[in-house]
Amino acid sequence: MTDPIAPLSDLERDALAELSNIAMAKAANGLRQMVKHEVLLSVPAVEILTNAAAVELIAKTDNPKLVAVRQDFQGTFSGRALLIFPEKNSLELVRAVVGGQLALEDIVELEDEALAETGNIILNSWIATIANLLKSALKMSLPVVIRGDSKHVFESRSSTFVLFLHIKFDIRHKEIHGYVALLMDIPSLDELRTLISEFVGKVTDQPGTA
Numbered sequence: 214m215t216d217p218i219a220p221l222s223d224l225e226r227d228a229l230a231e232l233s234n235i236a237m238a239k240a241a242n243g244l245r246q247m248v249k250h251e252v253l254l255s256v257p258a259v260e261i262l263t264n265a266a267a268v269e270l271i272a273k274t275d276n277p278k279l280v281a282v283r284q285d286f287q288g289t290f291s292g293r294a295l296l297i298f299p300e301k302n303s304l305e306l307v308r309a310v311v312g313g314q315l316a317l318e319d320i321v322e323l324e325d326e327a328l329a330e331t332g333n334i335i336l337n338s339w340i341a342t343i344a345n346l347l348k349s350a351l352k353m354s355l356p357v358v359i360r361g362d363s364k365h366v367f368e369s370r371s372s373t374f375v376l377f378l379h380i381k382f383d384i385r386h387k388e389i390h391g392y393v394a395l396l397m398d399i400p401s402l403d404e405l406r407t408l409i410s411e412f413v414g415k416v417t418d419q420p421g422t423a
Contacts, residue, residue: 225406228413230259232346233339233378233393240338244331244384248310253383254335256393260377261402264367267375267394271297271363281359281366282332286340288351290404292397293369294340296332300360302389303328309384329356339393347408367396374402 237254244252262270271279278300285293298306307327333356344351359366367375376395381388397405 224413224417225409226259228409228416229376230256232343232409232412233259235346236339236342237335237380239342240335243334243338244310247330247334248384250384253381255381256378257381258379262375262377264369264373264375264396267377268363268367270377271366271392277362279361279363279366280328282328282336283357283359284332284336284340285354286351288344289347289349289408290351290397290401292395292401294336294353295366295392295394295396296335297366297392297394298389299391302391305387306331306382306384306389306391309382309387309389325358328358332356332358335393347405347412349408367394369396373398376402376405 233256237256241252241254244254280298280300280303282296283293285291304324307324310327310331336356337353340351340353374397376397378393380391380393382391383389
């Protein structure tokens with residue numbers, strides 16, 4: 214197997230970014246059906262970080278208060294999926310999802326429900342698409358909305374590394390930035406990187422690098 218601590222190769226990084234954008238296109242279609250409005254989702258960057266580095270990266274972006282939707286997944290590789298927004302952006306996202314005609318107090322009441330539904334669509338689409346393209350099967354838990362600083366959001370007893378995706382929403386002409394993070398232990402990350410390597414080998418007609 215590939216060394217789980219080694220960085221992704223350029224081909225693996227490109228493949229993961231492409232898989233992520235395919236998954237986000239599927240998620241955007243699901244959101245489009247929910248909000249009855251055009252939704253664009255893209256993944257400009259993909260990284261593998263330690264938990265500590267992910268905590269530091271989020272903290273550096275001047276986001277002391279975060280809102281996240283959390284779902285655990287189990288299967289060929291297991292871990293925890295997070296959709297993360299700065300608290301100031303979460304209301305903007307909810308307003309875009311439920312419609313700008315609602316009063317602020319109504320939006321606040323609907324915030325957790327709308328965030329959970331949005332997170333469920335995005336995280337399920339991402340995980341299911343990645344698992345399908347990598348010929349793996351994964352099961353997802355129900356979404357939970359959590360709030361806190363970056364240490365609280367990335368808190369995990371078993372996860373060592375974070376597959377970290379910067380994502381960009383465009384809903385109702387509002388551009389909203391957030392993050393998708395997959396928290397995994399070393400064996401799960403190792404298995405994911407092996408699957409990505411095999412996928413790269415198939416699409417390039419070359420043996421996997423794992």
